Each structure stands twice: as structure tokens, then as C-alpha cells.
Amino acid sequence: MRGDIQFMSNPIDADIIKRVENLRDNLHRHNYRYYVLDDPEISDGEYDRLMRELIRLETAHPGLSSPDSPTMRVGAPPLEKFETVDHSIPMLSLDNAFSDSDIIGFDRRVKRILKHDDKIIYTAEPKLDGIAVELVYEDGKLARASTRGDGVRGELITSNVRTIRSVPILLQKNKIIKVPAILEVRGEVFLGKEGFRQLNKERLRQKLAPFANPRNAAAGSLRQLSSKITAKRPLEIFFYGIGIIEGIVTQSHWETLRTLQLLGFRINPQIRPRISLKEVFEYYQELKKNRSMLPYDIDGMVVKVDRVSFQQRLGTTSRSPRWAIAYKFKAVQETTRIENIKVQVGRTGVLTPVARLMPVIVGGAMVSRATLHNEDEIEKKGIRIGDTVLIQRAGDVIPEVVKVIESKRTGTETVFVMPKRCPVCDSLVTRAKDESATRCINSTCPAQVKERIKHFASKGAFDIDGLGDKLVEQLVDRGLLSSYADIFQLEEEQLIHLQRMGKKSARNLALAIERSKKVTLSRFIYALGIRHVGEHVAGILAEKYRIFESLSNASTDDLKSIEGIGPVLVESLPKFFRQNENQVTISRILNSGVQVVHRDFEKRDVLDGKIFVLTGTLVSMTRSEAQNLIKVAGGNVARSVTQNTDYLVVGKSPGSKLDRARERHVEIIDEAVLKRLISKS
Numbered sequence: 001m002r003g004d005i006q007f008m009s010n011p012i013d014a015d016i017i018k019r020v021e022n023l024r025d026n027l028h029r030h031n032y033r034y035y036v037l038d039d040p041e042i043s044d045g046e047y048d049r050l051m052r053e054l055i056r057l058e059t060a061h062p063g064l065s066s067p068d069s070p071t072m073r074v075g076a077p078p079l080e081k082f083e084t085v086d087h088s089i090p091m092l093s094l095d096n097a098f099s100d101s102d103i104i105g106f107d108r109r110v111k112r113i114l115k116h117d118d119k120i121i122y123t124a125e126p127k128l129d130g131i132a133v134e135l136v137y138e139d140g141k142l143a144r145a146s147t148r149g150d151g152v153r154g155e156l157i158t159s160n161v162r163t164i165r166s167v168p169i170l171l172q173k174n175k176i177i178k179v180p181a182i183l184e185v186r187g188e189v190f191l192g193k194e195g196f197r198q199l200n201k202e203r204l205r206q207k208l209a210p211f212a213n214p215r216n217a218a219a220g221s222l223r224q225l226s227s228k229i230t231a232k233r234p235l236e237i238f239f240y241g242i243g244i245i246e247g248i249v250t251q252s253h254w255e256t257l258r259t260l261q262l263l264g265f266r267i268n269p270q271i272r273p274r275i276s277l278k279e280v281f282e283y284y285q286e287l288k289k290n291r292s293m294l295p296y297d298i299d300g301m302v303v304k305v306d307r308v309s310f311q312q313r314l315g316t317t318s319r320s321p322r323w324a325i326a327y328k329f330k331a332v333q334e335t336t337r338i339e340n341i342k343v344q345v346g347r348t349g350v351l352t353p354v355a356r357l358m359p360v361i362v363g364g365a366m367v368s369r370a371t372l373h374n375e376d377e378i379e380k381k382g383i384r385i386g387d388t389v390l391i392q393r394a395g396d397v398i399p400e401v402v403k404v405i406e407s408k409r410t411g412t413e414t415v416f417v418m419p420k421r422c423p424v425c426d427s428l429v430t431r432a433k434d435e436s437a438t439r440c441i442n443s444t445c446p447a448q449v450k451e452r453i454k455h456f457a458s459k460g461a462f463d464i465d466g467l468g469d470k471l472v473e474q475l476v477d478r479g480l481l482s483s484y485a486d487i488f489q490l491e492e493e494q495l496i497h498l499q500r501m502g503k504k505s506a507r508n509l510a511l512a513i514e515r516s517k518k519v520t521l522s523r524f525i526y527a528l529g530i531r532h533v534g535e536h537v538a539g540i541l542a543e544k545y546r547i548f549e550s551l552s553n554a555s556t557d558d559l560k561s562i563e564g565i566g567p568v569l570v571e572s573l574p575k576f577f578r579q580n581e582n583q584v585t586i587s588r589i590l591n592s593g594v595q596v597v598h599r600d601f602e603k604r605d606v607l608d609g610k611i612f613v614l615t616g617t618l619v620s621m622t623r624s625e626a627q628n629l630i631k632v633a634g635g636n637v638a639r640s641v642t643q644n645t646d647y648l649v650v651g652k653s654p655g656s657k658l659d660r661a662r663e664r665h666v667e668i669i670d671e672a673v674l675k676r677l678i679s680k681s
Contacts, residue, residue, distance in 0.1 A: 012061050020064050023054040027070040028170055032264055067655075068141055068169050072162050079225045082155035083623055084146075084459065087134060088184060088639065089243045090536055091148045092316055094302065094326040100281055103303065106325045107277050110305060113314055113322065120305060123253045124283050125240065125271040127300040127326055129215050130190030131222055133161060134243060138640055139656055140171040140179040147222065150460055152535045160222055163231035164189065172264035177248065181660075182640045184243030185260060191218045192296045195234030213365045214297055236296070239265040246642070252306045270294070274306055284327055291329065300328035318537045318564045331392035333402060334367075336360040338387050341372065341416045343423050347451035348531055349439040351429060353378060353416065355389075355401060362393050370399040374436045375418045382406075386413035422447075443581060449483065450476050452529050456484035460535045461527030462516040463628075466509040474498055484527070485585050487513060488592035518595045520631055521548060528586070530576050532569045540564050548596050552577040552586075597634060607635035607677060611644055615658055616651030618671050626674065633678045641666060649674050 030047055033039050055071050058064050097103050110120055132148035145161035146154035161167055171179045191199065191214040199217060200210040211217035221233040239260050241253075250256040254273035261267045272283045280303055287301050305311055305323040314322040340356040353372040360367055370391050372378050381403060383389070388408035389401045418438055422429055427442035440448065453472050457464040464487070475481040480494055490513065495506035519527070522542035526535050533541070544562055545551040559570045576582055590596070612630050614623055614637070621629070626649065627637045641648060641660040648661040648668045661668055669677075 012063055016057060016061060017064065020054065020057050020061075023050055023057070024066075024069055026050060027054065028168075031070065031165060032168065032172060070169070072159075072169065079159070081225070082157065082223070084149070084153050085144065085156050085639065086153050086637070087146070087149075087151070087243065090316075091132060091134060091151050091154070091186065091243075092320050092536075093151065094324055095320045097303075097325050097327045098330075103277070103280065103325070103327055106303070110310075110314065110323065114310060116310075119276055120310070121274050121276065121307065122280055122303050123257075123271065123273045123306045124275060124280055124301050124303050125268055126287060126294070126298040127302045127328075128188045128190050128238065128268075129297045129299045130188040131215070131219050132186065133157070133189055133222070133237075134184055134186050135161065135167065136639055137171055137180070137183040137185070139181060139660070140173070141656065142167070142169050143655070144639065150535055152539065153460065155223070157222055159227035160224060160230040161189075163227055164235045164237055166237050166266045168264035170264075172262065174262055177259060177262050179263065180245050180247045182244055182246040182642070183263075184245070185239055185265060186241045186243065187237045187239035187265075189218055189222060189235055189237045190214065190296055191221075191234060192236055194295065195236070199233060216365070237266060238268040240268070240302075244640075251308055253304050253308065253311070254306055256308070280327075288329055298329075300326055302326050316564070318534065318540065318566070332362055333390050333392040334360050334362045335388060335390055335405065336367075338383065338385055338389055338401075341378075341383075341385055343419060345422060345424050345440055345445060345447035347448060347455060347529055349441065349443070349445065349448050351418065351422070351438045351440065353418070355383075357391065357399075360391070362391060362399065365393065367391065367393070367399045370401050372401060375431075375438060376436045378416055384409075384413035384415055386410075444482060446476055449481070453481055453484045453487070455529050456527045457487065458527075461523055462487075462519055463523070464509075464516050465512045466505065467512070471498070471501070471509075483585055483588075485588035485592070488517070488589065488594065517593050518597065521546070521551075521596050524548065524594075524596045525551065528576075528582075531572055532566070533573075537564065537569070607633040610635045610646040612637050612647045612649060612674075613639065613641050613645050613657060613661070613666075614649045614651070616654035618649075618651040620671060620675075626671075629678050630674075647674075 027047070027050055030040065030042060030050075033041055051070065054069070058069065058071055095106075097106060107120060111117065114120075133145055134148070134154065135145045136143050142158070142162065144156060145158045145167075146156050148154055162169060171183070173179055193214070196211070196214040196217060203210050211220070217233070218235060221230050221235055224230045240257070242256060242260070248259060250259055252274070254271075257267050257271065257273075270287075272279070275283065284301055287298070291298060303325050305314065311321070311323040316322060337358045338355045339358055341353050342356060344352045344354055346352060353374070355370045355372055357368050357370055372383065381401065383401060383404055388405045390403050390405060391399055392402050393399050418429075420429060421427060422440035422442060422445055424447040425440065425442050425445040427440055427445060429438050430441050431438045442448075450472055453467075453476065454469055456462055457467040457472070467487070472481070475490075475498070478498075480490065481487065490510070492506050492510040495501055495509055496503055498506075501509075520542070522535070522539045525533060525541055525548075526538035540562060541551055545554065554574065556570050556574055559565055559573060560567075607630060612635050614626060618626055630637050638645060641657045641664060643664055645661070645664070645666045648657060648666050650658060650668055650670055658668070660666075
């Protein structure tokens with residue numbers, strides 16, 4: 001009898017239990033054969049008959065419900081919102097290459113860092129134009145799934161991912177390899193060309209607007225609060241790598257992929273394993289030639305150093321692994337007309353000219369704007385307002401102007417001149433000799449203020465729920481905010497009188513601001529909006545310096561010694577903390593009652609360095625709130641029970657983590673005990 005079947009007060013006939021188990025086993029096996037091996041053993045009609053029988057039995061006997069049932073693929077009740085979760089290992093983006101010389105340069109860097117003169121062996125795979133996700137399996141069962149998000153933290157989309165037929169809910173057991181206790185596997189969710197065509201055909205039939213391109217459709221499908229909607233979308237997935245894995249060691253990337261395949265994961269059959277640099281170029285040309293014949297969209301190929309020990313020695317930068325690179329295809333191009341050029345002002349005061357285009361479809365997406373980068377770029381390309389231009393989606397993502405088609409000029413075109421004053425605050429703009437960027441030097445410019453405040457309140461920073469973009473715009477326009485330090489001076493009475501802000505909303509926002517006052521050092525660093533400091537770099541700095549005062553007094557020599565901190569940041573970070581305006585702003589924040597904490601803070605908290613895992617549903621707080629409280633109090637939150645876990649926090653209807661905790665003699669506590677521990681810290 002299986003441990004995952006939940007019994008109700010009335011006993012269920014043993015024959016029914018056995019039949020349900022048999023149906024589940026068969027449906028899991030047929031899913032694997034159809035969606036992963038592409039080798040079905042039964043007809044679609046027979047599969048549907050088995051599924052209908054299982055649905056009927058589970059409906060008639062709710063006590064037989066199980067999260068691992070194939071029926072879970074039809075979707076679960078809608079969520080109110082997505083919770084977020086940290087990735088154990090950051091899901092970094094890839095550096096891009098656009099020519100053979102870029103790849104040659106990559107190969108040289110790899111050899112130089114490794115001090116390796118022999119040929120490097122690579123594994124290459126098509127680069128799908130999809131959505132990266134991470135799936136976590138515990139004891140062979142799908143426990144949770146999340147989006148890549150910002151690379152450090154993603155949104156939990158477990159119910160939605162369960163609906164994808166090629167995702168194994170249970171890992172395949174076989175004689176060759178043991179199912180790992182913990183497995184974090186990463187993949188790319190996408191819509192195939194035919195699936196996308198059928199989806200849009202159905203939307204048009206329902207008199208709904210068609211999706212612009214497969215990637216947008218896949219992203220929108222994954223972020224549906226109702227997984228029943230996701231279940232109706234023909235999503236597919238290929239798996240390409242791992243995060244943490246317990247109990248299995250592989251020597252090469254290709255061996256890792258073969259291991260995943262044995263466990264039931266769908267691996268792209270187009271992957272070319274263990275090839276030389278010469279063969280990398282040959283495969284690139286082959287993919288480019290056959291691109292249109294593939295059943296899904298690709299925008300290039302990914303080249304990875306095959307040997308795992310080399311990958312570990314090469315490491316990562318703050319943004320990308322040093323052992324992999326994306327070799328992009330030449331972007332899809334179209335012709336259109338520049339109707340106007342407007343200037344946008346960003347968080348750091350940079351003025352960016354943006355072309356307003358006559359709308360045109362480029363690579364399946366409607367494009368009406370394109371970045372012109374800066375004044376030098378406009379002059380170099382000879383761009384004028386009214387020009388007919390060739391545009392492309394850079395890396396198949398960001399629209400940009402490639403060149404002007406001068407033969408189309410009529411004489412009515414006008415030269416663009418970068419404004420001498422900020423288009424938002426009318427302050428003088430300046431341009432440093434060593435920079436191509438023109439900047440508004442007025443730090444109180446409303447455009448800059450708004451963007452800085454939005455960044456400060458964002459999820460990766462102070463995470464102030466309810467302080468969204470439109471509300472920030474309104475608060476700045478009304479003079480209630482002129483700096484992110486002003487956030488902590490807002491009063492409930494001021495908020496009530498804002499548009500679309502009732503008494504309850506004002507109260508909730510005031511409480512959210514108050515709750516945000518205890519923040520981890522890494523979030524605080526990121527919130528300050530320092531140039532070149534993203535969440536990953538903020539985490540590196542927090543681990544190095546532990547307390548904020550040490551970071552703010554760090555020297556350039558000290559910063560140079562930190563792995564993952566580049567020369568630009570080494571110079572700019574001390575300058576940021578020396579500026580009087582920044583010192584005043586930071587002092588105002590800290591004097592408003594904001595506490596910046598770290599898990600290795602000098603005050604040895606009760607939770608300091610302790611590792612917590614949560615299971616089941618908490619009553620007085622969401623799981624995300626509990627995780628934040630633990631982190632603020634100095635603890636760490638992990639997603640899986642291991643021998644290093646200190647506490648398992650158990651809520652209602654706990655999962656298999658409870659059994660794992662008992663096996664490993666981990667201390668098991670409830671919500672009330674957790675609160676007492678936090679209150680003592």
C-alpha cells in the first residue's frame with residue numbers, strides 16, 4: 001500500500017486501491033514512452049480511456065487523492081498570487097557570441113584560465129527561444145517548480161509545470177542508476193511551431209487576440225494563476241542541466257544529460273556531444289541551415305565545456321558562467337520608418353534616445369520602438385527622424401536600428417539633436433569625456449526619483465507589497481516622495497487620499513512599509529541602486545563584508561580581491577559611498593528604524609546560521625513571509641531536508657519532508673515554536 005494515498009474515515013476497498021495504483025503506474029509509463037521516448041505502446045483512445053477511469057475513481061473516492069497522480073496534469077484550483085523562492089544555485093544568463101571570432105576568443109579564455117594547452121572538448125545544443133525553469137525532486141517526486149526570475153529568485157509555478165506532459169511527476173526507476181534523494185533540474189519550456197499555430201487558431205475561433213510569438217505565449221501560459229488554463233496550452237520542455245544533486249556524481253556534461261534521460265527527463269535529440277572547436281563551427285552552420293525545419297524556434301546554439309571538473313575550475317562571473325556561451329544566429333531584420341525620436345531618463349540619469357517606429361512585425365513580434373543607445377550611435381549610423389531604416393531584434397529580443405536606407409530619403413528628414421536640458425526636469429545635462437552617455441545631473445529629477453524608488457521597493461530589494469509603479473508615480477507627482485528615504489516617513493492618513501487608495505489599502509501599505517524595516521544586508525545593498533550592482537553582486541558583497549559599515553568603508557584594494565567583482569565596480573563603489581548626498585540618504589533610512597541584518601551578524605542570534613526547511617501549510621503567515629522572517633533573524637532557508645538541516649517547520653498536511661526529517665533525526669517544530677525562536681533573536 002502506498003504512503004502517498006490519504007485515507008478518510010470510511011475504509012476504501014482494497015481492490016479499488018490496487019486498481020488506482022495500477023492505473024497511475026501505467027499512465028506514468030505511457031506518458032514517459034509518448035512524450036520522452038517518442039515510442040508509444042498504446043493508442044490515444046486507449047490512453048484517454050485509462051485516464052477517464054482514474055479520474056472517475058479519484059472523484060468517487062477523495063481519500064485516494066495524491067499530488068503524484070497523472071490526473072494532476074489537468075490543473076489545480078487558482079492561486080491568489082505566486083510565491084517566490086530562492087534558487088540554491090543562481091540560474092545565471094549566458095554571454096553571447098555573434099561570430100566565429102567570438103567563439104575563438106571564448107576558447108582562448110577557457111584555455112588561459114585553465115592553463116590548459118590541449119584541445120577543449122565541448123557539448124553543443126540548440127538554443128531554444130523559451131522560458132527557463134527549475135524543478136526540484138525529493139525522493140523521486142516532483143516537489144516544486146519555479147521560473148528563473150532574476151536568476152537568484154523565481155516564482156513558484158509547481159501546479160502549472162505539472163500540467164506539461166513531458167515533465168515527469170515521478171522519476172523513472174531503473175537498474176542502471178539510483179534515484180537521487182534530491183535533484184534540482186533545469187529546463188526550457190517552449191511552444192512548438194504547430195502547437196503555437198493551433199493555439200492561435202483556437203483563440204481566433206473564440207474571438208480572442210492571437211499571441212504575437214511562441215515565447216510570449218509560453219511565458220504567459222506559465223504565469224497563469226489558474227493552472228487549468230495552463231493545462232490547455234500545448235507546452236513542451238527540454239532539460240539541459242542541473243543545480244544540486246545528491247548521491248550521483250558525473251564527470252561530463254554529456255554524462256549528466258544521459259543520467260537525466262535515464263531518470264525520465266526529455267533531452268533534446270539535436271544535442272551534439274563531445275565535439276572539438278572545429279566541429280562546433282560545423283554544427284553551428286548545420287543548425288543555421290536546418291533552423292526552419294525544426295519543429296520549434298531556436299535563436300542560436302549553446303556551447304558548453306564538457307568536463308565537469310573544468311566547469312568547476314572556470315567558475316562564474318557575477319552574471320554568467322565562464323564555461324558556457326550562446327552563439328547567436330544573425331537577427332531577423334525588417335524595414336520600417338522612424339516617425340519620431342523621444343528621450344527617456346533612467347534611474348541613473350542617463351538620457352536614452354528611443355525611436356518611435358511605424359509598427360512592423362520582426363521575428364513574430366510587433367515592434368513599434370527601438371533603442372538608439374546614445375548620441376554617438378545616432379551620429380555613427382547617420383539616423384534622422386523620418387528615415388526608412390533596417391531594424392532587428394538584437395539577440396532576437398531587443399529591437400535596434402541596424403542601418404539607414406539612404407536611397408529612400410525624400411529630403412523631409414530632420415536631424416536629431418540630443419537635448420541640452422533634461423526633458424523631464426529641464427536641468428542641464430552633461431556628458432563625461434570618457435563616456436558615451438549623456439546624463440541629467442539633477443539627482444532630484446522626477447524621472448530618476450521614480451525609477452530609484454520603484455527599484456528600492458521591488459521584490460529583490462525591500463519588497464514593499466502594494467508600492468507599485470503607478471502608486472510611486474502618483475506619490476512623486478504629489479510631492480510626497482522625493483527620495484526612497486521618504487518612504488519610511490509616509491503616514492497612513494496621507495495615503496488614504498490618493499487615487500484608488502481606500503482606507504484598507506492605505507493600512508495594508510503602511511503595514512508593508514513597517515514590515516520591510518528589517519532587511520538583509522544583500523537586499524539593502526541591492527536596494528540602494530548602485531550602478532553595476534545586481535542581486536548576485538549584492539549577495540557577494542554581503543557575504544564578504546557581513547555588516548554595512550564595513551562595505552561602505554571598503555577600499556579599492558580590498559574590493560579587487562573579491563571573486564566576481566569587476567574593475568568598473570571596484571572604482572565606482574567607493575565613489576558612491578563617498579558622495580555626501582548618498583551618505584545623507586543612507587543615514588535617513590537607518591535613522592527611520594531600518595535594521596540591516598546578516599546571518600553572521602556580530603550579534604549571535606538564536607537563529608544565526610541555522611538551516612530551516614518548511615513543509616505543509618502555515619496558518620498565521622504565508623510560506624514566503626516565514627522564509628523572510630527566518631532570514632531577517634539570521635537563519636537560512638533550504639528547500640530540502642539533508643543531514644545539515646537544523647529545523648523542520650511543520651504546518652498542516654506535511655509532505656515527505658517529515659519522514660526524511662525523522663530519518664535524519666532533524667528537530668521538528670511547529671509554527672508556534674518558530675515564532676518563539678524568531679522573537680528571541
